[in-house]
Amino acid sequence: MSKGLPKRSEDYSQWYNELVKRADLAENSAVRGCMVIKPYGYSIWEKMQQQLDKMFKDTGHSNAYFPLFIPKSYLSKEASHVEGFAKECAVVTHYRLKNDEGGKGVIVDPEAKLEEELIVRPTSETVIWSTYRNWIQSYRDLPLKVNQWANVVRWEMRTRLFLRTAEFLWQEGHTAHATREEAIEETELMMNIYAQFAEEYMGMPVVKGIKTASERFAGAVETYCIEALMQDGKALQAGTSHFLGQNFANAFDVKFATKEGGLEHVWGTSWGVSTRLMGALIMAHSDDNGLVLPPKLAPIQVVIVPIFRSEEELQAVEEKAHEIMDKLKPLGISVHFDHRDTHKPGWKFAEYELKGVPLRIAMGPRDLANNTIEIARRDTLSKEMVNLAEVEIGTYITEKLEEIQATIYQKALQFRQENTTSVDTWEEFQKVLDGKGGFVSAHWDGTPETEEKIKEQTKATIRCIPLDQVKEDGKCVLTGNPSVGRVLFAKAY
């Protein structure tokens, strides 16, 4: 099954593509750049959604739904927003097809041309702020904290499953506040929620920081982000949270009557994570045998594979397996018994390894006789014989799953630490980026020109100005000009 999965060390990119397909996560569709998320991949995304949705609701957000289409003119209302988003997008120009008179299928009906073209949303600030104008009159209507789970489309020329697709799934939060302070607080809160989700659920350590002006969201005053490091030494932006200032309130004329009787523009934020997180999850932990899933996001946490030669043996094993399952299920552990007699145990072992199931239990007639089971950990690939008389299986499995969750995170954290290099010279800077890659912590003179030159020469971008940046005098790694602190560079997805 996993035979032939390319090795990470030989072709990381090919390893990723193959893994995504073979583990039944996603595949390319017939429509350029649009993916099909397969049931197994989607079930992981659902686990992500459930947890994020809970975190959003626990912090006072509600879900809503806004139109897929945005009138072309809306995009132009916020000056920098249109620069960022009006370029590569899907444009609806007609609303009807008709039978081809030549008899060959259907053609676009030229008479059904829209007066104003509609854009398939690349992000929903414009349509949402035009709605907020009617929802917000007074300070009593604030804060307004809404989230939307939706599909969006950005016409990408070079696509990769999950990482960069023309259509992708995401959530986009859009909030409105009475004060600048409150909006900034919200922006930071959501960045922190993303970081917490990435670390506690995805087992993926992230750096929290602020984007430079050139990497900022089109229309934002400040963009906060979380950045993760993948196993090939490239960074991946895993989530962003934008302080919009009053930009969209100005563009769409959203004002509120203050407690004191004044009339002011509203302060806004927006924030989002997408199916890109699936790509991050895959690349952060998986190995040459396949996917490695953190237990908290694994659709199947424990699989029981029976070893049997006859129907009677299968039945005996299944009976025992059901005893175990009856103890695990009430604990909220998702456990699957693989009944199939169409595949051999060895084939199943490889398949569940490929699919990243955290714990695999194997049981055969001899185990029944000895009251034992064999437990294999996906993350370490280690095996252990467990005597069921000696452990309370529910507690044992719960602890193992927690251990795996912690180990996966620690491993990724250690990897990141080993691959974050502080450099002070341009030579060293280039050497690290050409070599092991990873995050490079270096001084930068703060100008977009230098940022751009560094990008041209090394392909590395400033991933962020870390929130925990130490203020220290230094010299820019490229120009030698004064700097106030180190920023994080990396090549990135």
Next chain:
Amino acid sequence: MSKGLPKRSEDYSQWYNELVKRADLAENSAVRGCMVIKPYGYSIWEKMQQQLDKMFKDTGHSNAYFPLFIPKSYLSKEASHVEGFAKECAVVTHYRLKNDEGGKGVIVDPEAKLEEELIVRPTSETVIWSTYRNWIQSYRDLPLKVNQWANVVRWEMRTRLFLRTAEFLWQEGHTAHATREEAIEETELMMNIYAQFAEEYMGMPVVKGIKTASERFAGAVETYCIEALMQDGKALQAGTSHFLGQNFANAFDVKFATKEGGLEHVWGTSWGVSTRLMGALIMAHSDDNGLVLPPKLAPIQVVIVPIFRSEEELQAVEEKAHEIMDKLKPLGISVHFDHRDTHKPGWKFAEYELKGVPLRIAMGPRDLANNTIEIARRDTLSKEMVNLAEVEIGTYITEKLEEIQATIYQKALQFRQENTTSVDTWEEFQKVLDGKGGFVSAHWDGTPETEEKIKEQTKATIRCIPLDQVKEDGKCVLTGNPSVGRVLFAKAY
């Protein structure tokens, strides 16, 4: 708050439109025919989704996600499908905008024209069956039971919030089977699940039946449906489940190797319900005071409104309220305490009535002294004084909610019974349809011509051939030709 909600008896249509807006369920967007589903409305939809999703998974279905866009040529592959769906749809012809050289915003870049136009999915059979071709090789890959939660677009000229919108949200199940029998079984299973959901959760009785050929899904061999009756005597199709035969397997060449070594086309089904259910829910139960929600779908099941004149009184009431909430929440009852001092109790009463909260508890200083609360039921508008020393409040509320759920259903059922009329003459047929409306059970000669004539003359369509139809000889209500059983006619949404 509910002041000025039009009365159902005076203008049912206006009553519906106003209710949807004032109860914060949905509103029209700036994009023609596309709605904004507001947070309160969306939270009801989420409850529907959760329950349906659970029912789908409990019956072995998995979720997945397929592209928003469908290549134009795909639509033409299934002959009757293209007739039904290729007409009014959103067509993407370009993938880029550019700055207008005249300096006025952005225009469509004529150089970025797609070679083949893309259709925004009106339904996904074509794109999904083209994918299934790769997923299905052998009988071991069957059955394949996939569901998708998605947005779809059908360019409607006359739209109404929830009932008929250009973009709407839905789920669409698409399954593939080895045999005709199994596919029919699946089609019926899903119709039954929809019926169970409508009756047990929405409190809305439905008739299960089969569509006539002219009302059949474009591409289906047989369409099963559930039909509900609204308070104005019009029917509403609440869900459909299609037996596709081998139509899409033929069109997209989806074959499987049988156990016996043959090669056969796969049998298919598809089934869906949409945000239209929101319209049905609203119209089935609500009254002139606003929404009436069945407890199982109410985002807030119990609201506690404090009666107070001072901050101290509020605090005392809140303390007691929290005692009650602490007993209700562990039972899974969603309860909300309305802290606001910006609105008077009377205003809040009207608001929660408008929003359909099933139970309202009012508590003031006198209640604290007497250890009582006042409980008002939304469905009957009746009030009751409850002595907290005499009841176990958790049990009491649980039972009340169950009672409301049952009462709402019974009331709707009784309404339907009273508004289902068996008629045998054309005169009577017209009279009933011109008068009280409702379902008309009548003989029909089985021809599409008669069906069409009846529609032209009365605007009534055959809602379905009920599954519990009694086979009996009769004469067609219009033509007098022989009939084998009664079918259900109604004017419909």
